[in-house]
Amino acid sequence: MKLKDLVVGLQYECICGDLETEIDNVIYDSRIKTKSGLFIAIEGFKTDGHQFIGAAVENGAKALIVQKDVKCDRQDIAIIKVNHTRSAMAVIANNMFGMPSKNLNLVGVTGTNGKTSITYLLGQVLESYQKKIGIIGTIENRIGKMVLKAERTTPESLDLQAIFHKMQEHDVAYAIMEVSSHALDLNRVDGSDFKVGIFTNLTQDHLDFHGNMENYARAKARLFKLCKTGIINKDSEYAAEMIKEATCEIITYGIEEQADYKASDMSITSLGVEYTLVCPKGSYRINVPIPGKFTVYNTLAVIAAACTLDIPMDQIITALSEVKGVPGRVQSFTSSQGYSVLVDYAHTPDGLENVLSAISQFAQNKVITVFGCGGDRDKTKRPMMGEIAAKYSDKVIITSDNPRSESPAQIIDEIEIGVKRLDTPYVKMEDRKEAIFLALKEAQEGDVVLIAGKGHENYQILKDRIIHFDDSEVVTAYIQEEM
Numbered sequence: 236m237k238l239k240d241l242v243v244g245l246q247y248e249c250i251c252g253d254l255e256t257e258i259d260n261v262i263y264d265s266r267i268k269t270k271s272g273l274f275i276a277i278e279g280f281k282t283d284g285h286q287f288i289g290a291a292v293e294n295g296a297k298a299l300i301v302q303k304d305v306k307c308d309r310q311d312i313a314i315i316k317v318n319h320t321r322s323a324m325a326v327i328a329n330n331m332f333g334m335p336s337k338n339l340n341l342v343g344v345t346g347t348n349g350k351t352s353i354t355y356l357l358g359q360v361l362e363s364y365q366k367k368i369g370i371i372g373t374i375e376n377r378i379g380k381m382v383l384k385a386e387r388t389t390p391e392s393l394d395l396q397a398i399f400h401k402m403q404e405h406d407v408a409y410a411i412m413e414v415s416s417h418a419l420d421l422n423r424v425d426g427s428d429f430k431v432g433i434f435t436n437l438t439q440d441h442l443d444f445h446g447n448m449e450n451y452a453r454a455k456a457r458l459f460k461l462c463k464t465g466i467i468n469k470d471s472e473y474a475a476e477m478i479k480e481a482t483c484e485i486i487t488y489g490i491e492e493q494a495d496y497k498a499s500d501m502s503i504t505s506l507g508v509e510y511t512l513v514c515p516k517g518s519y520r521i522n523v524p525i526p527g528k529f530t531v532y533n534t535l536a537v538i539a540a541a542c543t544l545d546i547p548m549d550q551i552i553t554a555l556s557e558v559k560g561v562p563g564r565v566q567s568f569t570s571s572q573g574y575s576v577l578v579d580y581a582h583t584p585d586g587l588e589n590v591l592s593a594i595s596q597f598a599q600n601k602v603i604t605v606f607g608c609g610g611d612r613d614k615t616k617r618p619m620m621g622e623i624a625a626k627y628s629d630k631v632i633i634t635s636d637n638p639r640s641e642s643p644a645q646i647i648d649e650i651e652i653g654v655k656r657l658d659t660p661y662v663k664m665e666d667r668k669e670a671i672f673l674a675l676k677e678a679q680e681g682d683v684v685l686i687a688g689k690g691h692e693n694y695q696i697l698k699d700r701i702i703h704f705d706d707s708e709v710v711t712a713y714i715q716e717e718m
Contacts, residue, residue, distance in 0.1 A: 236331065238298050238313055241273060244326045245317055252313025256298055261331055261393060263324060265291035272296040275324045275393075276303075284320070300327070325392035325425035335399035336428040339369075339407060342540055343414040343424065345458045346435025346468070348586045349533050350413040353433060355561040357537045361409050363554035364546050369402040371395070371412035373580075374562055374691045378405050389418030392425060399427075409544065416454040424461065431543050432462035432483070433536050437473040438585030456480035466539045468532060469494040486543065488535040490528075496539045498531050505575075505597035512538065516548050522556045527565060527593030563690025565590060566707060570714050573680030574600075578706045580690025582609065582636070584619040587687055591627035600681030601629035603674045606688045607667070608650055610641030610696075617646065621653025628685075630677070631661040634670035636688045637696040667695065668709055675713050686710065 239254040241261065260269040263277050265287035274291035276284035276299065285303050292299075298313040299305070302320045317323040329335075342357065344350045351373050358368050369378045371390065376383040378401060389412065390398065402410055414432075418424055437452055452473050459465040459481035467477050469489035478485055488496040498521075501510040507524040508531050523534050534555055541551045560566060568576040577594065581587040587606065594602055604624045608617045624631045633650050635643040643665050654661045664670040674684045686706045689695075695704035 238273065238315075241327050241330050242300075242315060242323075243330055245315075245323055247323075248316045250314040250316050251307075252298065252311070254313065256313050258298060261327055262291070262296070263391065263393060265294065265296075267294065269295040273298045273300065273327070275300040275320050275327065276305075277320050277324070278302065300324070319422075321392075322422040322425055325396075325422050328393040328396035329426040331393075332396045332400040334426070334428070335396060335403045336410070336426075338403050339399060339410045339428075340431075340544060341399075341427060341429050342409070342411045342431040342433065342544075343427070343429045343458055343462065344411070344433045344435065344536075345414040345416070345419070345455050346433075346471075347438045347583055348581075348589065349435035349529065349536070350415075351580070352529075352533045352561050352564050353435065353536050353540075354411045354413055355564075356533060356555070356558055357411050357540055359558050360537060360541050360546060360551055360554040361411075361544070363557075364550050366408050367406060369398070369405075369407040369410040371398060371410070373413060378402050378407060381405075389413060389415045389423050392423045395423060395427070414458055416451055419457040420454045424458075427461060429458070429462035431464050431466060431540050432458040433466045433540060434458070434471070434474070434477045435468055435532070435536065436471045436585065438583055452476055453480075459483055459485075464543050466536055466543070468536070470532075486539050488532075488539050490531060490535075496535050498535055501528070501531060503528060503531075503593070503596050508534075514538070514542070516542065519548065519552060521552060523558065524556070525558070525560055525565060526597065527590065529589045529593065561691075563692070563707070565593070566690070568707075568710050568714060570675070570678070571718050572678070574675075574678035574682040574684060576675070576678075576684045576686065576710050576714070578686045578690060578710060580692075581606075581687045582689075584616050584623055587620050588623045588627070590685065590687065591623065594683050594685060595627055598681075598683045600679060600683075602627060602683050602685065603630045603632065603678060604628040604685045604687065605632045605634055605667075605670050605674045606686070607634045607636035607643075608646055608688070609637045610639035610643075610646055614649060617649040618653030618656075621650040622656050623653075625654045625657040625659035625661065628659055630674075631659055632670045632674050633661060633663050634667045635665050635695075636667075637692075638698065639696050640698055667704065667706075671706065671709050672713060675710070 238256045258273045260272045263275045274296040465483045469487040469492040487494040496514045498510040512519045566578040581590045693705040
């Protein structure tokens with residue numbers, strides 16, 4: 236493709252070079268070798284792509300997209316200057332792959348909690364109706380049955396459009412993706428043609444990136460300028476802001492507030508939830524084999540989205556009654572000793588409170604909570620999560636999560652501040668495996684052990700290395716030894 240065709244839709248200045256240059260690949264990593272590549276210099280938070288222009292040219296780049304003044308001694312190199320290379324990359328990616336999302340029924344899910352569960356549950360509903368789907372999210376990127384590795388919740392725009400293109404080649408009809416606030420702020424989904432956008436909730440998270448809740452909310456609201464229909468959780472205190480900022484048709488769901496899709500007469504047990512749905516199509520009884528009030532919210536969003544996508548209501552209800560749980564989301568294990576274990580990804584104050592509140596509704600005996608907080612992330616939520624764990628638990632074991640560059644002991648001490656606000660017994664144990672073993676060893680018949688924070692993750696990020704670590708594997712190994 237010619238350079239001039241890749242930059243269609245951009246406001247730019249051609250500093251030097253020929254717009255007729257043939258481009259064989261578009262990259263933002265200077266280490267990738269090309270024959271006649273277009274290198275986009277992205278100014279990141281840790282490194283600046285403008286510093287690696289020389290390396291990109293050495294590796295075959297024949298054109299550069301920049302937002303700073305740069306020098307290049309090579310006369311055969313085309314240099315295009317734009318105001319913002321990240322947003323430019325989204326335009327170029329769409330041009331390169333031929334606007335692939337326009338050929339998909341694309342659903343985007345944003346919010347602090349519930350994104351992964353909703354994408355998985357909606358995916359199962361669509362597949363039950365014999366639709367080929369693609370999923371992009373925290374746990375995996377999937378095209379039909381083909382699983383691709385997921386490196387971040389929402390890929391960079393160039394990688395995202397490449398995935399959409401691949402989905403198109405594999406005859407995917409519906410694509411469901413998690414849309415993070417980072418992705419919205421960093422232009423990763425610009426140019427994507429969303430048929431449906433879903434807003435779940437907004438609670439404290441990622442303030443290390445956004446600075447405050449107002450910026451966080453503003454980032455989330457951007458999705459509803461990119462979609463045709465927005466589905467909003469009316470019970471969220473940020474629902475009004477999402478609706479105000481939206482330029483699309485709005486559908487609402489909720490439990491407490493009046494909404495288009497409203498749940499009432501709920502029954503929540505350890506086996507799942509049952510509720511009455513009242514919506515524009517009528518009144519229905521819904522059964523879902525996943526416990527917790529959050530399951531009601533998640534499935535309301537799924538039903539509203541599936542109806543918007545013209546899936547018959549009887550098919551939706553049947554599919555939800557047979558859904559399988561999401562890996563690392565309220566994943567349940569039962570010990571031969573009579574206690575149960577739940578592994579969950581809850582890593583925010585609201586997420587932890589949601590799952591512990593659900594457990595309190597069916598726990599027959601004591602609740603033991605094992606959790607930590609990630610390093611190099613919002614520190615203000617650590618004591619908050621400690622207090623929540625202490626409020627709902629009979630014992631708390633504070634341990635390490637993904638400490639990254641921080642001291643695990645320091646993180647644990649900051650969590651402890653919140654735990655100490657109540658009289659709940661607690662233990663500090665840095666080794667996560669030993670912390671899990673301690674909880675399981677102390678658990679008695681009827682107890683529930685919650686292991687929170689990492690969920691589906693099969694690694695632990697330490698200061699100097701990344702090691703294999705899977706909460707579910709640790710639990711399974713311990714329970715098998717008991718038998």
